[in-house]
Amino acid sequence: MTCPQGKTSSSWTPAHDGKNRDVIKVKFAQSDCRPCLHRADCTGHTRRTLTLRPQDQMEALLAARQNEQTATFRGYYRQRAGIEGTHSQATRTMGLRRSRYIGLRKTHLAHVATATAINLLRVDAWVRGELPSQTRPSPLRMAFALAA
Ligand code: SF4
Incomplete structure:
Protein backbone atom coordinates (compact mmCIF):
# COMPACT_ATOMS: atom_id res chain seq x y z
CA MET A 1 0.00 0.00 0.00
CA ARG A 65 -20.13 0.42 -2.83
CA GLN A 66 -19.83 0.43 -6.63
CA ASN A 67 -23.38 -0.88 -6.87
CA GLU A 68 -24.50 2.03 -4.67
CA GLN A 69 -23.47 4.38 -7.48
CA THR A 70 -25.87 2.86 -10.01
CA ALA A 71 -29.21 4.41 -10.93
CA THR A 72 -31.01 1.14 -10.12
CA PHE A 73 -29.66 1.08 -6.56
CA ARG A 74 -30.44 4.74 -6.04
CA GLY A 75 -33.99 4.09 -7.20
CA TYR A 76 -34.39 1.30 -4.64
CA TYR A 77 -32.68 3.24 -1.89
CA ARG A 78 -34.77 6.34 -2.47
CA GLN A 79 -37.70 4.35 -1.07
CA ARG A 80 -35.72 3.65 2.14
CA ALA A 81 -34.03 7.02 2.64
CA GLY A 82 -36.84 8.64 4.58
CA ILE A 83 -37.46 5.72 6.89
CA GLU A 84 -33.74 5.38 7.75
CA GLY A 85 -33.75 8.90 9.15
CA THR A 86 -36.98 8.26 11.02
CA HIS A 87 -35.64 5.05 12.60
CA SER A 88 -32.44 6.82 13.56
CA GLN A 89 -34.32 9.70 15.17
CA ALA A 90 -36.64 7.34 17.07
CA THR A 91 -33.71 5.24 18.28
CA ARG A 92 -31.62 8.20 19.41
CA THR A 93 -34.35 10.28 21.02
CA MET A 94 -36.87 7.69 22.24
CA GLY A 95 -35.05 4.40 22.71
CA LEU A 96 -36.96 2.60 19.96
CA ARG A 97 -34.66 -0.45 20.00
CA ARG A 98 -36.13 -1.80 23.25
CA SER A 99 -39.72 -2.08 24.29
CA ARG A 100 -40.50 -0.83 27.78
CA TYR A 101 -43.50 -3.12 27.94
CA ILE A 102 -44.24 -6.82 27.84
CA GLY A 103 -46.68 -8.02 25.21
CA LEU A 104 -47.45 -7.05 21.64
CA ARG A 105 -50.45 -4.87 22.40
CA LYS A 106 -48.57 -2.58 24.79
CA THR A 107 -45.51 -2.56 22.54
CA HIS A 108 -47.67 -1.59 19.57
CA LEU A 109 -49.19 1.21 21.61
CA ALA A 110 -45.67 2.41 22.50
CA HIS A 111 -44.74 2.37 18.78
CA VAL A 112 -47.78 4.46 17.91
CA ALA A 113 -46.91 6.93 20.70
CA THR A 114 -43.31 7.09 19.44
CA ALA A 115 -44.47 7.76 15.86
CA THR A 116 -46.79 10.48 17.11
CA ALA A 117 -44.00 12.05 19.15
CA ILE A 118 -41.69 12.04 16.09
CA ASN A 119 -44.37 13.77 14.05
CA LEU A 120 -44.73 16.43 16.76
CA LEU A 121 -40.95 16.91 16.90
CA ARG A 122 -40.83 17.33 13.13
CA VAL A 123 -43.72 19.77 13.05
CA ASP A 124 -41.95 21.76 15.76
CA ALA A 125 -38.67 21.72 13.77
CA TRP A 126 -40.51 22.74 10.59
CA VAL A 127 -42.28 25.63 12.35
CA ARG A 128 -38.91 26.84 13.69
CA GLY A 129 -37.45 26.64 10.14
CA GLU A 130 -34.93 23.95 11.12
CA LEU A 131 -33.52 22.08 8.11
CA PRO A 132 -32.62 18.36 8.23
CA SER A 133 -28.88 17.93 8.78
CA GLN A 134 -26.66 16.43 6.08
CA THR A 135 -24.96 13.05 6.45
CA ARG A 136 -21.40 13.36 7.78
CA PRO A 137 -18.65 12.06 5.48
CA SER A 138 -16.92 8.96 6.88
CA PRO A 139 -13.27 9.19 8.05
CA LEU A 140 -12.32 6.82 5.20
CA ARG A 141 -13.92 9.10 2.63
CA MET A 142 -12.01 12.04 4.15
CA ALA A 143 -8.76 10.03 3.87
CA PHE A 144 -9.48 9.29 0.19
CA ALA A 145 -10.24 12.98 -0.40
CA LEU A 146 -6.86 13.88 1.15
CA ALA A 147 -5.10 11.31 -1.02
CA ALA A 148 -6.69 12.62 -4.23
S1 SF4 B 1 1.45 10.87 4.38
FE1 SF4 B 1 3.16 11.06 5.83
S2 SF4 B 1 2.27 10.47 7.80
FE2 SF4 B 1 0.91 9.71 6.20
S3 SF4 B 1 1.61 7.64 5.79
FE3 SF4 B 1 2.65 8.97 4.33
S4 SF4 B 1 4.58 9.44 5.32
FE4 SF4 B 1 3.23 8.64 6.92
Missing part, protein backbone atom coordinates in the same frame (compact mmCIF):
# COMPACT_ATOMS: atom_id res chain seq x y z
CA THR A 2 1.29 3.46 -0.88
CA CYS A 3 0.42 6.63 1.03
CA PRO A 4 -0.25 10.07 -0.50
CA GLN A 5 3.44 10.94 0.02
CA GLY A 6 4.59 7.87 -1.89
CA LYS A 7 5.77 5.84 1.14
CA THR A 8 5.12 2.10 1.20
CA SER A 9 3.45 0.25 4.10
CA SER A 10 5.86 -1.62 6.35
CA SER A 11 3.62 -4.40 7.74
CA TRP A 12 0.38 -6.27 7.07
CA THR A 13 -0.69 -8.23 10.15
CA PRO A 14 -3.76 -10.51 10.56
CA ALA A 15 -5.73 -9.52 13.67
CA HIS A 16 -9.26 -9.36 15.14
CA ASP A 17 -11.38 -6.28 15.63
CA GLY A 18 -13.49 -5.43 18.68
CA LYS A 19 -16.22 -7.80 17.49
CA ASN A 20 -13.74 -10.66 16.98
CA ARG A 21 -13.92 -10.44 13.18
CA ASP A 22 -10.86 -11.14 11.03
CA VAL A 23 -9.10 -7.96 9.93
CA ILE A 24 -5.69 -6.96 8.60
CA LYS A 25 -3.74 -4.16 10.26
CA VAL A 26 -1.66 -2.19 7.79
CA LYS A 27 1.05 0.01 9.27
CA PHE A 28 3.54 2.44 7.83
CA ALA A 29 7.03 2.86 9.24
CA GLN A 30 7.47 5.40 12.04
CA SER A 31 10.74 6.41 10.38
CA ASP A 32 8.65 7.55 7.36
CA CYS A 33 5.74 9.11 9.27
CA ARG A 34 7.47 10.84 12.18
CA PRO A 35 9.28 13.44 10.03
CA CYS A 36 6.39 13.77 7.55
CA LEU A 37 4.87 17.26 7.24
CA HIS A 38 1.43 15.79 6.43
CA ARG A 39 1.16 13.56 9.52
CA ALA A 40 -1.56 15.71 11.11
CA ASP A 41 -3.77 15.11 8.05
CA CYS A 42 -3.06 11.39 8.01
CA THR A 43 -4.69 8.45 9.81
CA GLY A 44 -3.12 7.42 13.15
CA HIS A 45 -1.19 9.55 15.64
CA THR A 46 2.42 8.57 15.28
CA ARG A 47 2.17 6.72 11.99
CA ARG A 48 -0.41 5.80 9.39
CA THR A 49 -2.41 2.71 10.35
CA LEU A 50 -5.32 1.20 8.47
CA THR A 51 -7.62 -1.68 9.33
CA LEU A 52 -8.79 -3.69 6.32
CA ARG A 53 -11.10 -6.65 5.98
CA PRO A 54 -9.81 -9.89 4.41
CA GLN A 55 -9.57 -9.73 0.61
CA ASP A 56 -12.83 -11.54 -0.22
CA GLN A 57 -14.81 -9.36 2.21
CA MET A 58 -13.05 -6.22 1.00
CA GLU A 59 -13.88 -7.04 -2.63
CA ALA A 60 -17.51 -7.69 -1.69
CA LEU A 61 -17.59 -4.36 0.15
CA LEU A 62 -16.09 -2.48 -2.80
CA ALA A 63 -18.53 -4.19 -5.19
CA ALA A 64 -21.42 -3.16 -2.94
